[in-house]
Amino acid sequence: MFKKKNIVITGASQGLGQAMAMLLAKHEANLVLCARSEKNLQSVKENILNNYPQTKIKILALDICEKENNKILIEESLKFLGSIDIFIANAGKSMWSRFSDVDNPTELLDLIKLNFMSVVYASYFSLEKKKKSKGSFL
Secondary structure (H helix, E strand, O other), rough: OOOOOOOEEEOOOOOOHHHHHHHHHHHOEEEEEOOOOOHHHHHHHHHHHHOOOOEEEEEEEEOOOHHHHHHHHHHHHHHHHHHOOOOOOOOOOOOOOOHOOOOHHHHHHHHHHHHHHHHHHHHHHHHHHHHOOOOOOO
C-alpha cells in the first residue's frame, strides 16, 4: 500500500512521527522527515537505514512555525521525491494548563502557529502539486 509512495512527515524526530517513519520505511515508502532537531532527525534516519537500508530518505531540520520554512519544506521535498503522495502534518504541542490559568492570551500564539498555521502554510505551498498528483494531506 505504501511501497514507493512519497511521504512527508513533520514532527518526525520523536514519538508518533518517528514511529510512523519507521513503519512506512518498513513498507518501502520514500520519506522526507522534518522536525526542529537535526540531531534527533539524524538519529531517526540512521535507525531507519540500519533496519531498512533500501529506504530513500531525506531529513530537514526546520521550524515550521515560520511560513518560509514551510515553503522550503515543500520545495525540498519535491526536489528530492518528485511528487508528494501523502503529507502527514504531525508536528504539534499541547498546553498543559487550564485556559483560566493563562496569564496572557498571547502565550497561545506559539500553539496556534505550530498546531494550525504550519498546516495552513504547508497546505498552501503544496496545493497545486497535490491537485495534480491527487495526494493526501493528513
